[in-house]
Amino acid sequence: MSNWTQVAHFSLGGYSEPGPLRWFYFLFILCAYALILSSNLLLVALIAVSRSLHQPMYLLLCSLFVNEVLGSSALFPFLLHQVLQEEHIISYSLCYLQIFCIYLYACVEVFTLAAMAYDRYVAICRPLRYHALMTRGRVALLLCGTWSVPAAFIAALVWLSAALPLCGNVIDRVYCGNYAVVKLACSSTRLQNIYGLFYMVLQMVLPLLLILYTYGRILHVCLSAPGRARHRARLRAAGTCVPHLSSLLNFCLGCCSQVLMSRFDVSWIPAALQVTLSLYFFTCQPLFNPVIYGLNLRQVRQELQRLSQGHFS
Template sequence: MLNSTQVSYFTLGAYFDTKQVKYVLFLILLCLYVLIVGSNVLLIMVICVKRSLHEPMYMFLCSLFVNELYGSTGLFPFLLVQILSDVHIISAPLCFLQIFCLYTYAGVEFCNLAVMSYDRYLAICHPLQYHALMSLKKVALFIAAAWITAFLIVTTTTSLSFSLPLCGNFINKVYCDNYSIVKLACSDTTVNNIYGLISTALVVFVSVGLILYTYMRILKVCFSGSKQTRQKAVSTCTPHLASLVNFSFGICFEVLQSRFNMSSTPGAVKVLLSLYYVTCQPLFNPVMYGVKLSTIRSMWKRLFWVKLK
């Protein structure tokens, strides 16, 4: 029997022989990573530099963009190295570090989207009291709570998995996954499974429940409000809803291909499904918010106009 202290590395079995195509895949992923980093960093800079954007909604967006950088950096450099490598292994410490990064990324994303929906609810349903109810101090507390909650929950998750005695070191994915490691355990994993369900319920269901509640209240105000109120709601809520739907689909794809037998599905498709939530979301958010929010659009126009002049 092997235990977690004796397993020095894990073998990643979802990589397939691409021969010379691996260089094309490397360039595609590299370009995608550069786009993700560039778009998110630029929007963070715009929000930080422009004092007119030091409002609650843009502070939450800044937190969201920082999380996109964090999540994509937890995956892309590793993927780029593995694509060019002939031996697809990862050391045990790096494997658990990657699990920690990707799981906290997902947790922070859900928490961020939840507090952003609450912010939009206050702005649309209580516009006169908005700045009193959502002060910059409260914004900082909400952002800190989102990050700290995710980090604490995932720290416990990885600690429980790290202490498991393992009977193997083969993971049938292109990156490390906590569920795959738990399946390698030789001992009882009831505690891991129960904690996994409880932590998922806390992060996902509470966040989605809050989002659904706030949007029910927003819809009620929109139906009884003025045309201007409806336009404001549509312009600020559309990118948020699109981001939530996109990320939720990505998480669903990841759960489906991890938990259920998909032996009939081509390997390339399974890999794409497992990577969707941490590759498309970091690029989707800056594009969506940059296009849909008129304030950010106008700031971009001013910056580019000044540069052109």
């Protein structure tokens, strides 16, 4: 009990002295953040003003782009501040707020990808019932669920972690992570570990299984189509599903790197590579999604062209 400390702030041990490269890092992070904001907010605005894009798939995409802005904004302004500081600290309350926003970003991402997979499943496997199943009310319910359900579970996760007495305040990362804080606890973390496992299964594993199931069904329908219809079905499936699967693969790579680096000893990995891997999830996904959905989808390209010409449909 005597080892408990009243933590007012956390020290971030993942930073090294940048020396003369400090401003280079600052400008690089600033450019990446500006590119993420501009690309994602442009597509959000495009979907908002283009009536022809007020369809379930594009509304789900809009939620995805908003989430990319949330995830990057939870980290990049903080990095811009920290890279110019000599002492890298974060207040107790801001650390837990950052944990909440980062975890919310990850969960909303996988929930939205699951909702998009369901939308593609209905469009390809139940085309005649698409408009009956994907009504505005159901889409609104999906969007509400992709944000409210993760927010409730993550709020409980953060509350359980914040209740722990801490024996230290040094986090060996460049930003706050829940498990990194839990490892500083003086008392038993059994409840937090059980809830964390439950949270991981419910918020990550189940949506990923749903995504795999829906795309398995889509593949089955495409391969079982007769004659020339099979070729058309394959082309349709490839055009609509490949972007989603590419985004899912990128997301899984980012998640795996985060989990492995937080749960296992990675001291053998060079510090610069550790930082790069830890930022991969918050950089590549927000940059990757606008490209595959903004440039790859024909209807989005057409609306971008109309937007540039001052016409909206």
